[in-house]
Amino acid sequence: MNCINRRYLMYISQNYSYAILRPLQQYILSQGGEVRWFLEGDEVNPSFLSDAEIQITRVSDVIQWNPDAVFVPGNMVPNFIPGLKVAVFHGFNAGKINRRGRLDHFEIRGCFDLYCTQGPETTLPFQRLAEKYKYFEVAETGWSALDPLFNKDLDNPYIDTSDTRPTVLMCSTFSRNLSCAPVLFEKIKELSLKGNWRWLIQFHPKMPQDVVEKYKALQNDNLQFIETDNVLPLLKAADVMLCDTSSVLIMFLMQIKPVVTFRNVSPQPYLLNVTDIDKVESMLTTALHMTSEDKHFIEEYVNSIHPYSDGMSSERVVSEVNQMLQLGRTVKKPMNLVREIKLRKKLSYWKL
Missing domain, CATH: 3.40.50.2000 (Glycogen Phosphorylase B;)
Structure with missing residues (x-):
């Protein structure tokens, strides 16, 4: 019709x-x-x-x-x-x-x-x-x-073909009790200065402005803070996501890519969850070398929540x-x- x-x-x-x-x-x-x-x-x-x-x-x-x-x-x-x-x-x-x-x-x-x-x-x-x-x-x-x-990008501004480093996308919900952004600020600052990875940061539009401003101030050659109404190009540009309990992580999983969560309220086998700030770096490293078992858990979950990739x-x-x-x-x-x-x-x- x-x-x-x-x-x-x-x-x-x-x-x-x-x-x-x-x-x-x-x-x-x-x-x-x-x-x-x-x-x-x-x-x-x-x-x-x-x-x-x-x-x-x-x-x-x-x-x-x-x-x-x-x-x-x-x-x-x-x-x-x-x-x-x-x-x-x-x-x-x-x-x-x-x-x-x-x-x-x-x-x-x-x-x-x-x-x-x-x-x-x-x-x-x-x-x-x-x-x-x-x-x-x-x-x-x-x-x-x-x-x-599920369609190829003709032009994705967040993909840098000249930079061969892994890209980490950090997203966070605005809920005070669930948000990883305030808790992980110093750790993200430390990791971004190491320069091992390229960082993209994007938050929920309701994130408190003081948190937004702190992360904006972190921007350097290794970290970019993005405010956008369309997160999809960011999801496609990243190799791994760091998140909390925001539903955006589910969108990232649709690509069969790994997600590291910090203190997720309902950790599942398809997520790599940590509760200790000092374990964030090692878990991201683990995620970037995703095992076949990790991939299986993600695929099983994706088929249950959104089995459409057409x-x-x-x-x-x-x-x-x-x-x-x-x-x-x-x-x-x-x-x-x-x-x-x-x-x-x-x-x-x-x-x-």
């Missing part, structure tokens, strides 16, 4: 969402559909939009445009915006527990008609939830954000959406007045 005469809204609230939705946009446009962007809140930068991308700035204009479907890489979207609400996720299930004591990845907030899951590990739990709540559907499609990961997840997502639109398979979602009021207040929209 093609996209001709259909309208698709990209609803985002964080800068990293651009990279998640652009593969979807590319496929939709190639199939004759229309795409618009709506940016919620002040944590997303409109300057990241390209000249060819069209932004709708007012909720009233979104409603007038009347999208057929709304793609959301976040947790919530207002019910008063028209269109089939599609959850495409902002990352993988990293096992984070929310304030209610539940796995945040599987929290149902009454916003979506369709969940496009990434692989069996998340599909089965969402299917059980769909049977329980009975107002949304689940389709396993793979994650659109990873499509470019770069066609966006096509599968759009196909599921179009099929649902064609059949008109939607059920009225439960009303949550508190959430509705909060979203109306946030977006300054009070019309009924």
Whole structure:
């Protein structure tokens, strides 16, 4: 089913969402559909939009445009915006527990008609939830954000063919109790000055600014700090990742490359976890000489969470959406007045 005469809204609230939705946009446009962007809140930068991308700035204009479907890489979207609400996720299930004591990845907030899951590990739990709540559907499609990961780069600014040293990519979550960045600062400083490896550093956009500034000050011939809305080129440029409990490590594993974690809350066989700062260097060295057993553990895990390496997840997502639109398979979602009021207040929209 093609996209001709259909309208698709990209609803985002964080800068990293651009990279998640652009593969979807590319496929939709190639199939004759229309795409618009709506940016919620002040944590997303409109300057990241390209000249060819069209932004709708007012909720009233979104409603007038009347999208057929709304793609959301976040947790919530207002019910008063028209269109089939599609959850495409902002990352993988990293096992984070929310304030209610539940796995945040599987929290149902009454916003979506369709969940496009990434692989069996998340599909089965969402299917059980769909049977329980009975107002949304689940389709396993793979994650659109990873499509470019499986396509060759024509130009990757982070690959230096003249530098033959191994490249270490350090990423970190912003959560105070989980972040490795503040704890490992002195160790990273020490290792970067040794010059044995080339370092790329990239943090979650919500990382405290004081931590960001400290790492920016570390930059030298061996270490580069990068702020970007698209982490994929960094993942492709690195030989090994150093991380904590951030879900970005799962994206890195998709390439069957090793990840060293520091005090991961749920260490697994496919991760090389350390709890001692002084063991970080030796574990990175071990990772750079990955064994066949380590590779097997990673491959087994990847097959359970995202068994798609064809770069066609966006096509599968759009196909599921179009099929649902064609059949008109939607059920009225439960009303949550508190959430509705909060979203109306946030977006300054009070019309009924």
